[in-house]
Amino acid sequence: MNTHIALTFTQPELLDHLLALDASELDTLEFGIIGIGADTVVRDYNALESKLAGLSKERVIGHPLFTVVAPCMNNFMVAQRFEDAAAARQALDLTLDYVLTLRMRPVKVQLRLLAGPQAERRFVLVNRKP
Amino acid sequence: MCVDGDGAGDGDLAQEHEALLQFVYMAPAGLIQARSDGEIAMINPVAAQLMMPLSRDGDLSNLFTALEDIAPDLRSRLAAFAAPQGMVCDGVHLLTPGAAKGERRMFSFSLIKLDDSRIMAMLQDITWQAQRERLLHHQEAWLNAILTGVADYALISLDARGCVTEWNESIGRVTGHGTEVVGRSMALFYPEDAITPERVLDRLHEAEQSGWSLDDGWRQRADGQRFWGSAMIAPQRALAGDNPLAAALAADDDADETGYCLIVRDMSGHHRAAEEARHAAVCDHLTGIGNRRAFFDAAETELRRWRRLPRPLALLLIDADLFKGINDTHGHPVGDAVLRHIARQMGATFRQIDVVARIGGEEFAVLLPSADLANAQRVAERLRAALEAQPAPTNAGPVRCTVSIGIATMDEATDSVDALLERADKALYVAKRSGRNRVCGPAALLIEPG
Numbered sequence: 243m244n245t246h247i248a249l250t251f252t253q254p255e256l257l258d259h260l261l262a263l264d265a266s267e268l269d270t271l272e273f274g275i276i277g278i279g280a281d282t283v284v285r286d287y288n289a290l291e292s293k294l295a296g297l298s299k300e301r302v303i304g305h306p307l308f309t310v311v312a313p314c315m316n317n318f319m320v321a322q323r324f325e326d327a328a329a330a331r332q333a334l335d336l337t338l339d340y341v342l343t344l345r346m347r348p349v350k351v352q353l354r355l356l357a358g359p360q361a362e363r364r365f366v367l368v369n370r371k372p
Numbered sequence: 373m374c375v376d377g378d379g380a381g382d383g384d385l386a387q388e389h390e391a392l393l394q395f396v397y398m399a400p401a402g403l404i405q406a407r408s409d410g411e412i413a414m415i416n417p418v419a420a421q422l423m424m425p426l427s428r429d430g431d432l433s434n435l436f437t438a439l440e441d442i443a444p445d446l447r448s449r450l451a452a453f454a455a456p457q458g459m460v461c462d463g464v465h466l467l468t469p470g471a472a473k474g475e476r477r478m479f480s481f482s483l484i485k486l487d488d489s490r491i492m493a494m495l496q497d498i499t500w501q502a503q504r505e506r507l508l509h510h511q512e513a514w515l516n517a518i519l520t521g522v523a524d525y526a527l528i529s530l531d532a533r534g535c536v537t538e539w540n541e542s543i544g545r546v547t548g549h550g551t552e553v554v555g556r557s558m559a560l561f562y563p564e565d566a567i568t569p570e571r572v573l574d575r576l577h578e579a580e581q582s583g584w585s586l587d588d589g590w591r592q593r594a595d596g597q598r599f600w601g602s603a604m605i606a607p608q609r610a611l612a613g614d615n616p617l618a619a620a621l622a623a624d625d626d627a628d629e630t631g632y633c634l635i636v637r638d639m640s641g642h643h644r645a646a647e648e649a650r651h652a653a654v655c656d657h658l659t660g661i662g663n664r665r666a667f668f669d670a671a672e673t674e675l676r677r678w679r680r681l682p683r684p685l686a687l688l689l690i691d692a693d694l695f696k697g698i699n700d701t702h703g704h705p706v707g708d709a710v711l712r713h714i715a716r717q718m719g720a721t722f723r724q725i726d727v728v729a730r731i732g733g734e735e736f737a738v739l740l741p742s743a744d745l746a747n748a749q750r751v752a753e754r755l756r757a758a759l760e761a762q763p764a765p766t767n768a769g770p771v772r773c774t775v776s777i778g779i780a781t782m783d784e785a786t787d788s789v790d791a792l793l794e795r796a797d798k799a800l801y802v803a804k805r806s807g808r809n810r811v812c813g814p815a816a817l818l819i820e821p822g
Binding site: 296297298310314342343347 | 394415
């Protein structure tokens with residue numbers, strides 16, 4: 243099954259590819275995926291992200307990302323960027339260096355923020371630095 | 373894992389573990405556990421969120437390093453804490469630099485020594501609370517000024533320029549001055565280096581704006597003897613309404629010229645407790661001079677005054693030369709002794725009205741009200757020469773540490789404390805690059821390529 247999905251963290255046009263995948267397909271990808279709606283409620287939370295953060299999908303999906311799951315992203319670097327892009331009705335595709343506190347260890351990661359111009363689906367992708 | 377009395381099995385424990393994990397993820401305060409050398413073992417999201425903008429290159433591996441710019445004295449505080457465990461500091465206020473995308477923030481920071489090898493820290497953003505608290509403190513100071521017992525007070529009427537308009541007995545009693553004070557500036561009640569003519573006008577203006585202006589500090593009698601006192605200034609019209617004394621003073625006042633009422637109160641015996649509390653909040657733990665918070669508070673005030681009424685204002689940025697080498701060669705305790713020596717020399721060099729502070733690890737700043745470039749250069753050179761001539765006494769014997777000094781003066785093009793600091797920093801960079809142990813002013817920048 244994971245043979246026909248070979249998406250990478252840096253791949254162009256990634257948003258369209260992700261939107262075409264179901265939950266079990268997202269689970270096969272080798273970077274963390276958090277999908278949120280315009281209301282910031284988490285819709286997708288893939289297996290790798292769940293393992294990195296130590297939180298099960300049940301605990302995360304259906305809850306607001308910035309209050310329950312990742313308060314550390316509620317700032318101008320992440321949350322604000324989604325808001326700004328939505329306000330300008332522009333697509334967002336931005337990669338930035340970040341530090342996450344995965345299971346309370348400071349971990350250097352790259353985040354890739356993706357959103358379409360309608361912004362009803364948004365993704366935060368997490369790639370652990372080598 | 374066996375099932376215990378409550379019937380909790382592996383699954384329940386995993387559930388509980390996850391719930392605990394999320395509890396710490398969601399905690400609204402920053403929590404950090406580290407080794408005693410600062411190496412971070414655990415950190416929660418809020419702590420990372422608060423610290424990341426402060427840390428150079430976003431590295432959060434060491435607590436002390438990440439907070440170095442806003443709390444350079446953490447290592448020495450922990451080292452000086454002798455008890456096997458306990459609260460090293462409790463709710464200390466730390467002021468952050470203005471980030472690219474935001475205002476200066478105020479953090480509350482607590483550090484707990486768990487044992488010889490582990491520490492815990494708590495970090496909270498209290499910017500809004502701090503602003504509220506300052507307002508409350510202001511009101512409290514005002515109430516104190518009116519309500520607390522005082523040894524004695526003098527009631528003095530001032531004209532629009534802050535000069536004494538008439539003598540009365542209370543002036544003689546509290547300050548020892550006779551009728552010769554009439555027509556002279558209220559500055560004569562202050563020690564010579566504690567006020568400038570511009571500051572007198574600032575105080576009058578602030579009294580006009582907010583109804584009153586209050587400052588506590590050293591005052592001086594006619595015989596030169598100092599006493600701890602407070603000076604409250606109020607426009608006479610404002611006071612006259614509900615204060616019979618002020619109304620009496622204002623009675624024969626010229627109607628079209630603003631006058632002020634100055635109350636100088638002798639607070640001898642009261643100042644120690646007040647001074648200790650103030651000291652803890654605004655002084656650097658290691659050196660005893662002002663800390664970042666005191667510096668930025670004073671600098672913001674001074675810039676506000678400047679914008680209203682431009683006048684000379686200079687900033688010195690002072691950096692200990694090759695300081696890392698001293699730490700590496702002799703160890704941190706000797707480095708600390710050198711920093712204390714520099715701070716002492718600064719205390720001996722600058723005036724009381726100057727704002728002298730340690731704003732980074734080995735970086736100091738001095739704000740010189742009413743000083744132009746030539747004044748600033750002269751006094752900076754005096755400090756540089758004193759430190760070159762006099763090594764610091766340390767446990768490892770005398771250690772010489774020179775300083776490089778960058779000077780910036782305030783002008784129309786400079787719109788913030790950070791911009792002024794940045795210009796002083798550029799001059800400092802030139803001083804460093806051209807061989808250290810020297811003073812560079814803005815002119816040095818003109819001949820510096822790039």
